[in-house]
Amino acid sequence: MSIHISAKKGDISKVVLQPGDPLRAKYIAENFLENPRLVSQTRGIFYYTGLYKGKEISVGASGMGFPSIGIYSFELYTEYEVDTIIRIGTCGAYTTDLKVFDLINIDNAASESTYAKYAWEMEEELMPHQGNIFDIINETAEELSLNAKSCNIHSSDIFYRKNPEIPEIATKYNCPAVEMEAFALFANARYLGKNAATILTVSDVIPTGENISADQRQTALKPMIELALEAAWKTV
Numbered sequence: 001m002s003i004h005i006s007a008k009k010g011d012i013s014k015v016v017l018q019p020g021d022p023l024r025a026k027y028i029a030e031n032f033l034e035n036p037r038l039v040s041q042t043r044g045i046f047y048y049t050g051l052y053k054g055k056e057i058s059v060g061a062s063g064m065g066f067p068s069i070g071i072y073s074f075e076l077y078t079e080y081e082v083d084t085i086i087r088i089g090t091c092g093a094y095t096t097d098l099k100v101f102d103l104i105n106i107d108n109a110a111s112e113s114t115y116a117k118y119a120w121e122m123e124e125e126l127m128p129h130q131g132n133i134f135d136i137i138n139e140t141a142e143e144l145s146l147n148a149k150s151c152n153i154h155s156s157d158i159f160y161r162k163n164p165e166i167p168e169i170a171t172k173y174n175c176p177a178v179e180m181e182a183f184a185l186f187a188n189a190r191y192l193g194k195n196a197a198t199i200l201t202v203s204d205v206i207p208t209g210e211n212i213s214a215d216q217r218q219t220a221l222k223p224m225i226e227l228a229l230e231a232a233w234k235t236v
Contacts, residue, residue, distance in 0.1 A: 035051055036048045045061045047060030066181065070184040084196070086137075088200075107151060110170065136234055156178050
């Protein structure tokens with residue numbers, strides 16, 4: 001049991017799927033895992049462990065932003081001996097080259113955040129995925145006939161901002177979309193020698209205002225969930 005996760009040792013698998021939303025974790029557990037059991041619900045952040053094609057996999061929420069995923073991923077890696085975390089979430093596209101429902105497997109996360117600097121004394125603005133799970137996801141996407149684009153992402157501390165222009169760092173590192181967690185996850189995994197990947201579904205295209213409706217989200221996110229589960233299955 002850690003400070004923020006109340007699961008007992010052994011209750012969480014070596015591989016964890018980590019959406020931001022606790023209710024999305026619940027949805028995945030109840031609809032994609034066999035015999036899922038709730039192993040933690042501290043602060044309303046649900047963690048479940050169940051079977052996927054006979055192998056044990058856990059799914060649990062990260063919350064929103066670097067501080068939240070920083071805490072949960074660190075405790076999973078250190079207190080529960082998790083080897084691999086696959087973040088599954090949504091992102092906003094800066095460019096019309098991306099469309100809603102597009103799948104992205106993140107290569108590097110670029111950020112102005114000081115998270116890595118002050119947590120682990122890492123000065124880089126660009127944080128790569130960690131371990132071989134990125135390659136496993138690409139291979140699995142090909143097997144499933146899914147078009148998962150590999151690209152960089154802008155990981156931002158900011159959801160609402162005064163200046164609507166694309167931030168300089170996103171242009172500098174050729175980031176076609178933005179989210180709020182991958183940079184911290186990759187930094188933690190790098191420091192601890194663990195595996196980390198991020199798969200995202202484009203939920204909105206910022207220049208046009210096009211977006212996935214609330215009613216469409218569960219169906220829209222199914223390919224990403226299945227891709228993550230199949231890739232996770234290969235690592236267990």
